[in-house]
Amino acid sequence: MIEFRNVKKTYPNGTVALDGVNLRINDSEFVFIVGSSGAGKSTLIKLLLREEKVTEGRLIADEFDLTKLPNYKVPYYRRRLGVVFQDFRLFPNMTVYENVAFAMRVIGExxxxxxxxxxxxLNIVNLQDKYNCFPRELSGGEQQRVALARALANNPDTIIADEPTGNIDPKMSLEIMNLLVKIHKKGKTVIVVTHEKNLVDYFKQRVITIRDGKVVEDKIGGMF
Structure with missing residues (x-):
């Protein structure tokens, strides 16, 4: 369970990125987070990843109070998360297999x-025939599937996908979203930040809309 309790995030220059956010995401939910550029979506994810700290309020993720979590415990908390980024963030000189294995090696598996x-x-993401390929030999959609496989490597409780379809074509975007739905059906919590109206409307999951740092709409089976 993830819970934002009256969360405010203010940057040193005075910019208020989030203002009084109250939000609860239950275990095994699928959630879209939508909003225009600058609405506060990225800040919300940075707080959830504990890349940044809450200014006011409380942020709870399972037994972790991210408001008070000491820095040395952050890596242990992050092991519960699998993160997929828009720009893939693959190691160019590692094969598909090595990119996924790396996530497991860093925690000592x-x-x-x-x-x-x-x-x-790799079978889950339909890349069983690409083990020995390098990222440069893959399409954008295939690279994003590698990134998704790496996010799954340590069997996290929650998958956070930050604009996962931003750099791929519509066909591949649908494929990535179908994979995320498939993963969700295995009991994972899936949080997708996106601006892709068609995908949000098609999948009809819970939709949380952020505007000017506030949650302005929260609907089950909602639309963008």
């Missing part, structure tokens, strides 16, 4: 676990 788990994850 033994090689036998990596060898067993990476192929199964």
């Amino acid at each position: 033994p090689n036998k676990v990596i060898r067993r788990r990476v192929p199964s994850i």
Whole structure:
């Protein structure tokens, strides 16, 4: 469970990015977060990733109080999250297999676990025939699927996808969204930040709209 309790985020220059946000996302929910550029979507995600700290209010993620979480505990908290970015953030000199395995190696998973788990994850995202390819040899949609596989590598409770379809064509965008829905059906919490109206309207999940740093609409089966 993720809960924002009257959260405010003010930057040193006085800009108020979030103002009195009250929001609860239950375990195993699928949520779209939408809004125009500068509305506060990215700030909300940065707070959730604990890249930035709340100025006022409380932010709770399961047993972690992110408002008070000491820096040395942040890496342990982040292990519960899988993050997919718009720009993929793959290592260009690593193969598909190595990019996914890297996420497991940094937390100390033994090689036998990596060898067993990476192929199964790549099967989930339909990249079983691309193990030895480098990112430059893949399409944008395939690269995003690698990024999604890497986000799944450590079996996180929550997947956060920040504009995951921003750099790929409409057909691949639909494919990525279908994969996220598939992952959600396995019991994961999925949070998607997007500006893609057609995708939001098509999938009819919970839609949270942010405007000027405030949650102005929150609908189940909503539309953009």
